[in-house]
Amino acid sequence: MSDLYQSQRAMRNKRQAAMQRGVIAVLDVGSSKIACFVLRFDGADLHMEEEGIGSMAGQSSFRVIGAATTRSRGVSFGEITAMHETERAIRTAVQAAQKMANVRVDHVIASFSGARPRSYGLAGQVDLHDGTVGDTCVARVLASCDVPDYGPEREILHAQPVNFAVDHRSGLRDPRGHAGNALSADMHMLSVDRTPVENLLYCIKRCDLNLAGIASSAYVSGVSSLVEDEQELGAACVDLGGGSTGISIFMKKHMIYADAVRIGGDHVTSDISQGLHIPMGIAERIKTFYGGVHATGMDDREMIDLSSDTGDWEHDRRTVSRSELIGVMRPRMEEIFEEVRAILDAAGFDHLPSQRIVLTGGGSQIPGLDGLATKMLGQQVRLGRPLRVQGLPQSVTGPSFASAVGTCLFAAHPQDEWWDFDIPVDSYPARSLKRAVRWFKDNW
Amino acid sequence: MRSMISVRRKSAKRDPAPSRVAYRLNRLWLTPEFHRFLKLGVPMILLTGMIFAIFSDPLRRETMHDYLVELRRSIEERPEFMVDLMAIDGASDELALDIREVLPVDLPASSFDLDLEAMRQHVESLDAVERVDMQVMAGGILQITVEERVPAVIWRSRDGLELLDADGRRVAALMRRTMRPDLLLVAGDDADLAVAEALQLARATGPLRHRMIGLMRISALRWDVLLDGGHRIMLPETGALPALDRAVALADAQRLFDPGKVARIDFRNPDRPILRLADGAVIDRGRVEPIDVKD
Numbered sequence: 001m002s003d004l005y006q007s008q009r010a011m012r013n014k015r016q017a018a019m020q021r022g023v024i025a026v027l028d029v030g031s032s033k034i035a036c037f038v039l040r041f042d043g044a045d046l047h048m049e050e051e052g053i054g055s056m057a058g059q060s061s062f063r064v065i066g067a068a069t070t071r072s073r074g075v076s077f078g079e080i081t082a083m084h085e086t087e088r089a090i091r092t093a094v095q096a097a098q099k100m101a102n103v104r105v106d107h108v109i110a111s112f113s114g115a116r117p118r119s120y121g122l123a124g125q126v127d128l129h130d131g132t133v134g135d136t137c138v139a140r141v142l143a144s145c146d147v148p149d150y151g152p153e154r155e156i157l158h159a160q161p162v163n164f165a166v167d168h169r170s171g172l173r174d175p176r177g178h179a180g181n182a183l184s185a186d187m188h189m190l191s192v193d194r195t196p197v198e199n200l201l202y203c204i205k206r207c208d209l210n211l212a213g214i215a216s217s218a219y220v221s222g223v224s225s226l227v228e229d230e231q232e233l234g235a236a237c238v239d240l241g242g243g244s245t246g247i248s249i250f251m252k253k254h255m256i257y258a259d260a261v262r263i264g265g266d267h268v269t270s271d272i273s274q275g276l277h278i279p280m281g282i283a284e285r286i287k288t289f290y291g292g293v294h295a296t297g298m299d300d301r302e303m304i305d306l307s308s309d310t311g312d313w314e315h316d317r318r319t320v321s322r323s324e325l326i327g328v329m330r331p332r333m334e335e336i337f338e339e340v341r342a343i344l345d346a347a348g349f350d351h352l353p354s355q356r357i358v359l360t361g362g363g364s365q366i367p368g369l370d371g372l373a374t375k376m377l378g379q380q381v382r383l384g385r386p387l388r389v390q391g392l393p394q395s396v397t398g399p400s401f402a403s404a405v406g407t408c409l410f411a412a413h414p415q416d417e418w419w420d421f422d423i424p425v426d427s428y429p430a431r432s433l434k435r436a437v438r439w440f441k442d443n444w
Numbered sequence: 445m446r447s448m449i450s451v452r453r454k455s456a457k458r459d460p461a462p463s464r465v466a467y468r469l470n471r472l473w474l475t476p477e478f479h480r481f482l483k484l485g486v487p488m489i490l491l492t493g494m495i496f497a498i499f500s501d502p503l504r505r506e507t508m509h510d511y512l513v514e515l516r517r518s519i520e521e522r523p524e525f526m527v528d529l530m531a532i533d534g535a536s537d538e539l540a541l542d543i544r545e546v547l548p549v550d551l552p553a554s555s556f557d558l559d560l561e562a563m564r565q566h567v568e569s570l571d572a573v574e575r576v577d578m579q580v581m582a583g584g585i586l587q588i589t590v591e592e593r594v595p596a597v598i599w600r601s602r603d604g605l606e607l608l609d610a611d612g613r614r615v616a617a618l619m620r621r622t623m624r625p626d627l628l629l630v631a632g633d634d635a636d637l638a639v640a641e642a643l644q645l646a647r648a649t650g651p652l653r654h655r656m657i658g659l660m661r662i663s664a665l666r667w668d669v670l671l672d673g674g675h676r677i678m679l680p681e682t683g684a685l686p687a688l689d690r691a692v693a694l695a696d697a698q699r700l701f702d703p704g705k706v707a708r709i710d711f712r713n714p715d716r717p718i719l720r721l722a723d724g725a726v727i728d729r730g731r732v733e734p735i736d737v738k739d
Contacts, residue, residue, distance in 0.1 A: 070460065088459065088461030091467045
């Protein structure tokens with residue numbers, strides 16, 4: 001655990017170094033595409049210090065100077081399965097973004113969706129010796145959180161303090177300076193499988209890049225797609241990606257829960273391919289052009305050519321109606337939403353004051369999806385697009401780039417994580433000193 | 445079913461990914477230091493190398509040198525820079541001839557070839573020249589303005605007669621004394637070192653002026669004034685001028701230098717002047733009145 005703590009700290013230092021140099025890249029390794037943005041940081045962020053604006057404010061301090069996207073290879077369910085293929089895809093994206101930015105980037109912040117994220121809520125409490133909360137008390141209370149057994153072969157990806165309470169005053173964002181007898185903290189910890197993370201690190205290292213941060217794409221999609229009051233009042237972000245669907249729940253501007261469904265748009269495509277006996281490429285094309293989830297009478301008459309290249313004239317000249325296509329797609333989308341519903345129920349989403357659900361990611365572009373989601377998830381569903389950031393080309397402002405844009409915001413203004421606080425010093429030396437004092441007392 | 449015309453397709457789609465080497469080279473190219481090196485450093489290295497390569501061949505170097513020299517020559521010998529005439533001002537004809545002789549310049553010459561400072565020093569080394577200015581005037585004239593030394597005394601030395609100026613510097617040689625009867629005659633070793641004193645003394649002779657032949661330096665220490673008729677006034681090393689004044693006054697008053705009276709007045713010790721009588725003057729000895737030297 002302290003090993004990871006150290007490596008996360010090292011990544012934070014690299015991020016600082018990259019900010020000093022002014023250029024940092026963000027990389028979104030998804031199942032269907034890999035996006036790379038090059039950010040230039042120049043000048044201080046004017047709104048950073050103002051109260052109440054929070055983590056969204058970091059967007060004004062950077063500018064996207066290079067953006068490139070490439071078809072992903074060797075990634076399924078948001079996890080890398082073919083290392084060299086993925087490495088080549090990353091190289092393609094990074095080189096194209098560098099070419100557009102005309103600058104070399106050395107530091108990269110990556111986000112990925114897979115690796116079976118699992119959320120834990122942690123709580124810790126310490127007594128305050130001098131009656132007020134000092135700087136070290138925060139670190140102490142975070143260290144006092146009892147970490148659950150999250151299993152071997154798992155790593156902690158995020159560990160964010162979401163709430164502080166002094167005595168019985170809860171909901172404090174910054175407890176420093178408060179007077180009281182006990183400080184308690186709630187922390188949200190997200191653990192992921194170790195192997196996919198290591199694979200990603202290996203691929204990025206093979207591309208001669210330094211990793212300056214790593215984030216879950218469910219989290220960063222929420223950061224970019226939820227507007228401020230949604231983050232404050234409570235909302236869930238459903239990132240319908242290619243290989244997996246990420247869900248993150250935000251409350252009081254902190255992520256309090258994240259999970260992923262290992263079904264995504266690629267499964268819809270493969271359903272179409274299997275159901276209509278057409279290649280994956282054509283299935284993908286038909287899905288994006290004619291896809292939908294709600295069939296009407298008009299769709300029975302709209303015929304879609306299924307051109308293929310088998311050489312069999314009859315097979316190559318088939319047509320299907322659009323309602324047939326919808327009939328293939330809809331069950332899969334319903335399955336996804338059922339899984340999402342189950343996760344939201346498990347997370348206790350019903351108990352949140354606001355139950356806004358925001359659909360984002362490439363899958364959210366299916367026409368009529370918000371209607372289906374309204375039926376299955378709840379009334380307050382909207383389609384979300386990522387925040388607009390400076391210099392972002394028009395072609396990459398769509399919902400499929402929610403996690404890439406979110407990673408930009410994460411790079412510019414990361415939330416406090418556990419490793420941003422110093423390790424409390426009283427772990428070993430103080431105890432030994434105490435023991436020495438006790439030994440003196442016992443013997444004299 | 446195959447199409448009749450076989451279109452050769454590549455078996456696999458071209459991989460859009462850059463190779464590892466291409467990727468690294470691309471990143472290297474985007475490195476600002478490397479970029480700067482390529483844009484500035486490499487051309488400079490190439491240029492330096494080329495210059496070295498060209499000039500390492502001695503034959504080529506010589507050709508280049510010859511060409512440069514020729515180019516310089518052709519510029520220097522343009523008529524605008526040529527000096528055709530030498531004009532000498534302020535010198536006697538004789539001296540002008542000397543100067544023309546002594547200057548190692550063949551006119552017409554280019555003004556770039558004239559080393560005026562060296563020429564000036566050359567001319568100034570002539571005895572008769574006190575100061576000289578040289579300048580190249582417009583129209584190709586070398587203007588030489590000379591200030592001549594003015595002879596003040598004639599020095600009869602062991603080597604012959606020489607003209608000296610008031611500072612004792614040699615002006616010219618003289619064939620005969622009678623060529624410059626207006627000048628004072630001095631004689632004796634190192635007389636040229638005390639010309640100024642000699643001139644003062646000569647001016648102080650007063651009534652004896654027309655009788656004076658010249659001054660003679662004795663032992664390179666003091667002066668004797670020689671008068672006609674073999675008379676001589678011997679002066680001390682220091683304070684020669686007041687001693688001469690007194691001697692002249694004495695001689696004038698007592699008519700000492702009438703023939704057959706006093707041969708020389710010895711003022712080497714001013715407190716105790718000594719008169720040496722001429723031969724045959726002894727008879728009149730009794731008539732000599734006492735001289736109050738303290739006067």
